[in-house]
Amino acid sequence: MSAPLILMVEDDATLGTSLQQRLELEGFRVRWARSAREARAALPGAHPAIILSDIRLPDGDGEAVMRSHFANFGLVPTIFMTAYGDIEQAVRLVRDGALDYVTKPFDLDQLVDRFRDIVRRATPQAIGAGTxxxxxxxxxxVVETLSRAARVALPVLLLxxxxxxxxxxxxxxxxxGPRSSAPFVPVNCGAMPAELADSMLxxxxxxxxxxxxxxxRGLLEEAGEGTLFLDEIGDLPLPLQVKLLRVLETRAFRRLGAAEERGFHARLICATxxxxxxxxxxxxxxEDLWFRINVITCKLPPLRERPEDIADLMASFAEAAAKENGFPGVSIEPSAIEAALAHAWPGNVRELLNRVQRAVALGAxxxxxAADLFPDGVDAGRRQASGGDDIDGSLSDIREAAERRHIVAALAKTGGSTKDAADLLQVSRTTLWEKMRRYGIDG
Known part of the structure; x- marks a missing residue:
């Protein structure tokens, strides 16, 4: 499995070197940015699992980096490193969306344990099989295509x-599919260090x-007769594309330094x-590799194009997060669902997962x-939904968008019952059905 990536933003060379060495020894990958400018340049293509950032940087501060990234790419677990004098700012940043802060000097063993816990909670297994x-x-x-693809062994390309x-x-x-009892091995192609990629695969x-x-044993071998999932296949360097193509053509590979070939028996799923x-x-x-992997293609719509799924996903994530934290359960206020429906979700399902996990862990x-879900302010989330402008669209457009969100929230609260939702909204079922048809809401 590809090691989780930590983006470390730290201008102190001594501390940065020490942190990088320790984290890499613990099995993490580290991308080190020494300034706010370097961090902003690295973030769009890095897709880090965690951001570890100093608050004070030579050309700005970690707060501005965090807010810019959250606005453009969604919530990412962020931990700030702070000196004693910056604790007040660090506490405010946690209220506004950061996950936590540590005060220098800090216990590195505890920080590593925290990182492991964050990564464990973010894996699909932690989300739960019923997601x-x-x-x-x-x-x-999409669901129909995936279900049909599960029954055959053809390569799948997810976009x-x-x-x-x-x-x-x-x-x-x-x-x-029939390989469910065999290993599922995910690989982030864009995150493999070039000098280790051959050995890893x-x-x-x-x-x-x-x-x-x-x-x-490489990842191809670990997959056995299960599934090899090559995420971000578009970031695979050309030399590795040639080697992967040969594996797919011959269904065989060779360890570095080995004389004999081994069979490759796994099913291949790629994504980009x-x-x-x-x-x-x-x-x-x-082109020849593209033809090989582009057999069954399935494009996943972004979360903003399927708002009807938000309430179900929130409930599933909240239930899993409550179980992880040892809580008896958690309820979701209708206002939280309305706020979620108004948000643009630039980070898609991953951002929703991060926000719900944080809200459950820190909520009361x-x-x-809604305040738990958007500690940075519900109004900010709504501005993101309209492209960052306070005024966007006619009064009629805004009224219809609000009405649609309210209907979806009512259906979510009543478990999809149109009768109960109509009673809650104080309209007839005929009126509700007509508005659902008009707004394209799936009952």
Missing amino acids: PLGRSAAMQP GETGSGKEVAARHVHDS FGHERGAFTGAAGTH NRDLESMVAEGAFR NGTLT
């Missing part, structure tokens, strides 16, 4: 924005290169948020409120 793919009209063709649920979809294909024999003190066809035309992606009284 819904979605019941919206936009998701139904969609970052955080749209491509790995969850891949696991659905794996779990729904194919494995190596003892003495194959300097530092190879023992035999190592990039336009592979354009990359083929530009020479950045091999076993109830998830």
Whole structure:
């Protein structure tokens, strides 16, 4: 499995070097940005699992980096490193969406344990096997395609924005098919260090290169007769594309330093948020490899295009988060659902998961409120939904959008019962059905 990526934003060379060495020894990958400018440049393509940032930087501060990233790409678990004098600002940042802060000097063992806990909670296994793919009209063709794909061994290519649920979809294909009892091995192609990529994928024999003190099974071998999931396949370097193509053509591979070939028996699922066809035309992606992986193609819609799924996903994530924290349960206020429906979700399902997990962990009284979900302010989330402008669209457009959100929230609260939702909204069922038809709401 590809190691989780931590974006570390720290200008102190001594502390940064120490943190990077320790975190890499613990199995994490670290991308080190030494300034706010470097962090802003790294974030769009890095997709970190965690951001660890100093508050004070030579060309700005970590707060501005965090807010810019949250606005454009959604919530990411962020921990700030702060000196004693900055604690007040750190506390405010936690209220506004950061996960936590540590005061220098801090206990590195405890920080590593915290990172492991964050990564564990963010995995699809932690979400729960019952996580819904979605019941919206936009998701139904996707679910049908994935269910049919699960019954055959053909390669699947999943397309969609970052955080749209491509790995969850891949696991659905794996779990729904005859290989469900075999391994599911996810690999982030864009996050493999170039100097280690061959060894990570194919494995190596003892003495194959300097530092190879023992035999190592690669990810292709670990997949066995299960599923190999190559995420961000568009980021795979051309030399590795050639090697992967040969594996798919011959169904065999060779460990580094080995004489004999081993059979490759896994099912292949790939995913990307990039336009592979354009990359083929530009020479950045091999056409023959594209033909090999582009057999069953499925495009996942972004969360903003399927608002009917938000309430179900929130309930599923909240239930799993409550169980993880040892809570008896958690209820979701209708205002939280309305606020979620008004949000643009730039980080898609992954952002929704992060926000719900944080809200459940830090909320009070076993109830998830709009303020818990959006500690940075509900109004900010609504401005994001309209492209950052306070005024966008006619009064009629705004009224209809609000009415649609209110109907979806009522249906979510009543478990999809149109009778109860009509009573709650104080309209007739005929009126409700007509508005549902008009707004494209799937009952």
